[in-house]
Amino acid sequence: MPGQAVPAGSHVRLNLQTGAREVKLQYEDKFRNNLKGLKRGRRLDINTNTYTSQDLKSALAKFKEGAEVESSKARQAEVKRFFRPIEELKKEFDELNVVIETDMQIMVRLINKFNSSSSSLEEKIAALFDLEYYVHQMDNAQDLLSFGGLQVVINGLNSTEPLVKEYAAFVLGAAFSSNPKVQVEAVEGGALQKLLVILATEQPLTAKKKVLFALCSLLRHFPYAQQQFLKLGGLQVLRDLVQEKSTEVLAVRVVTLLYDLVTEKMFAEEEAELTQDTSPEKLHQYRQVHLLPGLREQGWCEITAHLLALPEHDAREKVLQTLGALLATCRDLYHQDPQLSRTLSSLQAEYKALAALELQEGEDEGYFRELLASINSLLKELR
Numbered sequence: 001m002p003g004q005a006v007p008a009g010s011h012v013r014l015n016l017q018t019g020a021r022e023v024k025l026q027y028e029d030k031f032r033n034n035l036k037g038l039k040r041g042r043r044l045d046i047n048t049n050t051y052t053s054q055d056l057k058s059a060l061a062k063f064k065e066g067a068e069v070e071s072s073k074a075r076q077a078e079v080k081r082f083f084r085p086i087e088e089l090k091k092e093f094d095e096l097n098v099v100i101e102t103d104m105q106i107m108v109r110l111i112n113k114f115n116s117s118s119s120s121l122e123e124k125i126a127a128l129f130d131l132e133y134y135v136h137q138m139d140n141a142q143d144l145l146s147f148g149g150l151q152v153v154i155n156g157l158n159s160t161e162p163l164v165k166e167y168a169a170f171v172l173g174a175a176f177s178s179n180p181k182v183q184v185e186a187v188e189g190g191a192l193q194k195l196l197v198i199l200a201t202e203q204p205l206t207a208k209k210k211v212l213f214a215l216c217s218l219l220r221h222f223p224y225a226q227q228q229f230l231k232l233g234g235l236q237v238l239r240d241l242v243q244e245k246s247t248e249v250l251a252v253r254v255v256t257l258l259y260d261l262v263t264e265k266m267f268a269e270e271e272a273e274l275t276q277d278t279s280p281e282k283l284h285q286y287r288q289v290h291l292l293p294g295l296r297e298q299g300w301c302e303i304t305a306h307l308l309a310l311p312e313h314d315a316r317e318k319v320l321q322t323l324g325a326l327l328a329t330c331r332d333l334y335h336q337d338p339q340l341s342r343t344l345s346s347l348q349a350e351y352k353a354l355a356a357l358e359l360q361e362g363e364d365e366g367y368f369r370e371l372l373a374s375i376n377s378l379l380k381e382l383r
Contacts, residue, residue: 104143107134111149114156121161128153128167132174141175141182150175150185157194157211165198166207173214183222192218192228200237205247212241212250216257223285226261230290235298242303251307252315258300259322261291266325292329301330305340308347313371316347320374327381334382341382348375 002021006012011024090100101109113119114127131153135141144150153175156168172191175182186192195218198211219225229235238258242251265286272283295301304326307319327334334340351372358366 103134103137103140107131107140107144107149108147110134111144111147111152115152121163125163125167128156128164128171132167132171135171135175136177138179141179144175145182145185150182151189154186154189154191154194157191157198162204162207165203166210169195169198169207169210169214173210173217176214176217178221180222183218183225186218187222187225187228192225193232196229196232196234196237199241205250208241208247208250209253212253212257216253216260219257220260221264223265223282223289226289226291227285230294235294235300239298239300239303242307248310248315252310252312252318255304255307255322256318258295258304259318259325261289262295262322262325265289265291292326295326296329296333301326301333302337304330305334305337305343308340308343313367317371317374320371320378323378324374327378331381341379344375344379344382348372348379351375 006023013022013024110127110131114124114131119127135144141150144153150172153168153171156164157172159165159168172186176186191214195211195215199208199215203211219229238254241247242254268283268286272280304319304322308316308323310316310319323330323334351368354368355366355372358368363369
């Protein structure tokens with residue numbers, strides 16, 4: 001272009017055909033010379049300096065080390081930009097009179113608040129409500145044992161205030177769940193007896209819901225507690241509970257618990273057989289739990305069959321599961337119960353229609369189809 005600077009020594013010409021000024025850059029000549037050399041079979045001379053393979057590896061290693069150091073420094077700078085040292089935070093909190101508490105310290109404070117005679121009912125309930133959040137964590141629930149907090153909550157079941165009983169059971173149910181150490185201490189601390197007493201006496205439905213939740217958490221996967229439950233007349237307590245008026249929601253939970261306990265023992269026996277363990281301690285404990293004979297004796301075969309009249313599909317599903325688990329023990333009683341056969345036939349017709357609608361909507365393995373299969377299986381066994 002007119003006025004455009006070009007490298008010194010460049011070959012410049014005027015194109016007579018187009019009238020344009022043209023410059024021939026020097027690297028073009030070098031490229032052509034290298035290309036000619038390549039055609040003759042010579043290697044391109046990229047660099048006159050020579051390096052051994054060891055030199056290249058060493059240089060690459062240093063390059064990587066430099067990159068890692070650079071990356072590490074950049075990461076540290078990024079972390080420092082978003083976070084501050086704990087010592088600095090503690091110092092500022094001290095200046096603001098703010099104390100950082102561990103979970104253990106918080107639980108101790110909550111137990112003291114609950115156990116204090118100067119605390120109001122609202123403060124006691126708030127302390128239990130907050131404590132339930134912490135004991136969901138297994139380690140925290142076990143820490144509750146170390147300073148006697150679990151026994152304080154268990155003693156709360158003796159309170160004359162229904163709300164205290166309700167929220168104490170709420171905390172215990174969370175602490176017992178899949179926590180063998182806590183379950184053992186709870187049984188030894190009298191929790192099982194206290195829970196059964198509440199279920200056997202006149203109490204608000206909301207309190208009995210939480211107490212039943214705690215009882216279920218205590219019994220599941222704990223055969224020793226199941227033995228004590230049977231000795232204390234637990235099946236009779238639950239039988240009376242489900243026969244009370246307006247306790248349908250509790251009846252479904254009780255039936256679900258019984259199903260879990262029956263199948264839990266069956267699975268323990270199957271596991272021992274598969275592993276060929278001739279004397280497993282866990283199986284030995286389960287064999288001391290004579291649950292099925294107790295269920296038959298306390299009338300649970302008939303009670304469970306009558307619960308099929310519940311209108312909710314979810315309730316019926318749980319009842320059907322339990323009927324199947326009790327079939328070997330209750331077969332003759334089921335045969336003698338004409339109402340059970342009529343109810344199953346009625347449900348069969350209902351779920352055939354619902355399963356057909358599912359199929360039309362493209363659900364090959366729908367919920368109602370599974371319920372229908374359970375009903376058909378029971379009817380077949382009872383013929």
